[in-house]
Amino acid sequence: MTATKAPTEPPKQRVVRRPGDRIFAGSAKGSGIFILLVLAGVAAFLISEAIPALTAPSEDIPGGEGLAGYVGPLILGTLLGAVLALLVATPLAVGIALYITYYAPRRVAAGMGYVIDLLAAIPSVVYGFWGLAVLAPTLVPFHVWAADHLSWIPFFAGPASASGRTMLTVGLVLAVMILPIISAIAREVFSQAPALHREAALALGATRWEMIKMAVLPYGKSGVIAGAMLGLGRALGETMAVAIVLSGGAGATLNLIGSSNPSTIASNIALRFPEATGLGVNVLIASGLVLFVITLAVNMLARWIVNRRADFSGAN
Amino acid sequence: MAKRIEVSDLNIYYGNFLAVEGVNVSIEPRSITALIGPSGCGKSTFLRSLNRMHEVIPGARVEGKVVMDGQDLYGSDTDPVDVRRQIGMVFQRPNPFPTMSIYDNVIAGNRLNSKKMKKSEADDLVERSLRGANLWNEVKDRLDRPGSGLSGGQQQRLCIARAIAVEPDVLLMDEPCSALDPISTLAIEDLMAELKDRFTIVIVTHNMQQAARVSTSTGFFNLNGVGQPGRLIEFNPTEKIFSNPDQKATEDYISGRFG
Ligand SMILES: Nc1ncnc2c1ncn2[C@@H]1O[C@H](COP(=O)(O)OP(=O)(O)O)[C@@H](O)[C@H]1O
Ligand SMILES: [Mg+2]
Numbered sequence: 001m002t003a004t005k006a007p008t009e010p011p012k013q014r015v016v017r018r019p020g021d022r023i024f025a026g027s028a029k030g031s032g033i034f035i036l037l038v039l040a041g042v043a044a045f046l047i048s049e050a051i052p053a054l055t056a057p058s059e060d061i062p063g064g065e066g067l068a069g070y071v072g073p074l075i076l077g078t079l080l081g082a083v084l085a086l087l088v089a090t091p092l093a094v095g096i097a098l099y100i101t102y103y104a105p106r107r108v109a110a111g112m113g114y115v116i117d118l119l120a121a122i123p124s125v126v127y128g129f130w131g132l133a134v135l136a137p138t139l140v141p142f143h144v145w146a147a148d149h150l151s152w153i154p155f156f157a158g159p160a161s162a163s164g165r166t167m168l169t170v171g172l173v174l175a176v177m178i179l180p181i182i183s184a185i186a187r188e189v190f191s192q193a194p195a196l197h198r199e200a201a202l203a204l205g206a207t208r209w210e211m212i213k214m215a216v217l218p219y220g221k222s223g224v225i226a227g228a229m230l231g232l233g234r235a236l237g238e239t240m241a242v243a244i245v246l247s248g249g250a251g252a253t254l255n256l257i258g259s260s261n262p263s264t265i266a267s268n269i270a271l272r273f274p275e276a277t278g279l280g281v282n283v284l285i286a287s288g289l290v291l292f293v294i295t296l297a298v299n300m301l302a303r304w305i306v307n308r309r310a311d312f313s314g315a316n
Numbered sequence: 317m318a319k320r321i322e323v324s325d326l327n328i329y330y331g332n333f334l335a336v337e338g339v340n341v342s343i344e345p346r347s348i349t350a351l352i353g354p355s356g357c358g359k360s361t362f363l364r365s366l367n368r369m370h371e372v373i374p375g376a377r378v379e380g381k382v383v384m385d386g387q388d389l390y391g392s393d394t395d396p397v398d399v400r401r402q403i404g405m406v407f408q409r410p411n412p413f414p415t416m417s418i419y420d421n422v423i424a425g426n427r428l429n430s431k432k433m434k435k436s437e438a439d440d441l442v443e444r445s446l447r448g449a450n451l452w453n454e455v456k457d458r459l460d461r462p463g464s465g466l467s468g469g470q471q472q473r474l475c476i477a478r479a480i481a482v483e484p485d486v487l488l489m490d491e492p493c494s495a496l497d498p499i500s501t502l503a504i505e506d507l508m509a510e511l512k513d514r515f516t517i518v519i520v521t522h523n524m525q526q527a528a529r530v531s532t533s534t535g536f537f538n539l540n541g542v543g544q545p546g547r548l549i550e551f552n553p554t555e556k557i558f559s560n561p562d563q564k565a566t567e568d569y570i571s572g573r574f575g
Contacts, residue, residue: 068539106374196411200475202372204425205401214424218415
């Protein structure tokens, strides 16, 4: 630099604030704070009500084996049912979404999308009764077969339940319940895969499936993960359907096809809360706190997965 | 291996709308053919019909014949996927795959064609293609970064590298420079002049100086009015088109006395 002039103060940039901007910024900030407050309030309530259960001597906790002994099997049951549902529903939902967006003739696609969306409108009580009255008896032969042939896998250790009211059936009911959530989001993101990149793939000589692998699935991946996590959240918290279908009562077991299964946190609360008194209430609320933490962790995990390769996400 | 394309009596439709009518033309191997004409006269439509990208649009279809070195591209036993492997395409807006690295973008087409490639072969191919697209020196240190992080001109050259990596017979380019600055445009024009020795190139351009600079033959498309089909009005060596065209409409268009 060869400037000889003394550096002058740069003129102050006057920031123009338009009322529309200000109103929008204010209301966005307000709703953000409101959500945080609600969340904090729920957490504070759960924690304060759970403290008596956390500090009580273990023989006072129902079951007499301490809080961990009581909540542990419930956590296992919750995760078993929800993860099973997710494993069944996600590939199915992705397949359905791809079929609707890229394979089906337009008329079929519209009808099919509509039917899948309808699944989301069915109340969970109805799913519960369907699971109890239709799915459970239908699956009994499979339970027997699995106990005979797959018993070397801990999940199918047996002996097989005669009623079919098992964790396996619950997982499948939950899978049907979360299918529309995942497939709706997958459909949305798949259909938004940019024509620019789909055409790039086709022009390179990609078949339709190769085009989907190159330009649609990578683009939709984070959306599918987000949808799957929403579905998982729903499955973790589902109460009615599980309470109706599952014959609980067992401690921790991985066996999916037996006649007594670990219950889930949500259905256990629903079943026990009406008769609970004193410390029993605190114990149930402590289990609710655990469910809250699990759901939060699942969502944070999903966010982390979605952000991990943000550079390559196509959002830039 | 550059190849010759013969088009006869080609009509191109979108549903019931006849967009381009009655095209007869022979495109020479190892040459650059430029297509010019006002917007909406069917240049892109015609170009996309040459590698069967037209039919990707629902309801789109063609009548007539497109033959490449004796092979009927619209024959009943011709697979459009094979056609597109032989006839590559570069689009108006640069479209590298955003979820892939620069490296993976370049060999995306080869990964489709041959399932397994040795690492050393792939490395060679990537370097050769990027050098062929005059991009190697700018990206050789960041091959693992996403292609979407490059400038527009670099992205377009990446797309050219991707297209030539599969060694097509013909390269179609639809206004490849219209989204680029003048420097990047010159870089791509230089590149086309080099690629002409190996490929048959057909380029749509809005820029008449560009057509005059790079092409050996030029086709002028025009249409009589909105809703009318576009037609190939004149096809001649570029020098003739720009100095002494056969058709009055061509002369009016290139001299700017148009409409
Ligand atoms: N996807 C499409 N669906 C229906 N009509 C189209 C489509 N694309 C282009 N057209 C029509 O075809 C005609 C030719 O368009 P196009 O080939 O894009 O012209 P150009 O590339 O010469 O500007 C125009 O009338 C245009 O409206
Ligand atoms: Mg065009």
